[in-house]
Amino acid sequence: MTSAAPQASTPTLRLLGVDPGSRITGYGVIDVLNGKPRYVASGCIRTGDGALEQRLARIYAGLANVTSEYRPDDAAIERVFLAKNPDSALKLGQARGSALVCLANHGLAVAEYAARQVKQAVTGQGGADKTQVQHMVTAMLRLSATPQEDAADALAIALTHAYAQSGQVPVSSSRSARRRSGRWRL
Numbered sequence: 001m002t003s004a005a006p007q008a009s010t011p012t013l014r015l016l017g018v019d020p021g022s023r024i025t026g027y028g029v030i031d032v033l034n035g036k037p038r039y040v041a042s043g044c045i046r047t048g049d050g051a052l053e054q055r056l057a058r059i060y061a062g063l064a065n066v067t068s069e070y071r072p073d074d075a076a077i078e079r080v081f082l083a084k085n086p087d088s089a090l091k092l093g094q095a096r097g098s099a100l101v102c103l104a105n106h107g108l109a110v111a112e113y114a115a116r117q118v119k120q121a122v123t124g125q126g127g128a129d130k131t132q133v134q135h136m137v138t139a140m141l142r143l144s145a146t147p148q149e150d151a152a153d154a155l156a157i158a159l160t161h162a163y164a165q166s167g168q169v170p171v172s173s174s175r176s177a178r179r180r181s182g183r184w185r186l
Helices: 054-068 086-103 115-123 131-139 149-166
Strands: 013-019 023-035 037-048 074-078 110-113 174-177
Touching: 013 037, 013 086, 013 149, 023 054, 023 115, 023 149, 037 054, 037 131, 037 149, 054 086, 074 149, 086 110, 110 115, 110 149, 115 131, 115 149
Parallel strands: 013 074, 074 110
Antiparallel strands: 013 023, 023 037, 110 174
């Protein structure tokens, strides 16, 4: 009688999702094993009041802490949309830039997803509201409590990236950074 060779398990992939904002930046960390997402952590980086450059530094420092603590293998971020208010759009772009630089400096490849694409992947409707996204993230990750809006959005971005990597969601993401062998000094 011959014994079957042990099956190799797929390694766990840790993903970081980021929902950038100049006042609140959400983050969500999930593990994916054999195509199944599992909640690790989520939260918000609150920048408070003050000069924009100080808020951008807080975003960078907060994401540096998250990246150092959770050691993600890959990251995803929401793609910029056009806002009605040009000043708000510029601040959002700068917050997003701070997040992108931080992730790149930590050697992470970063995928970008449009808000509509994230909503479609998580709720099945590209026009879903934030409450629907929160509800679906809570259900999909079997959370005992509903995460704050920005953290739920970040978890939804991480889930979208997981689904895109497994081929469950059509991907039209762009890579803004490629994994590097060396890391920048922080």
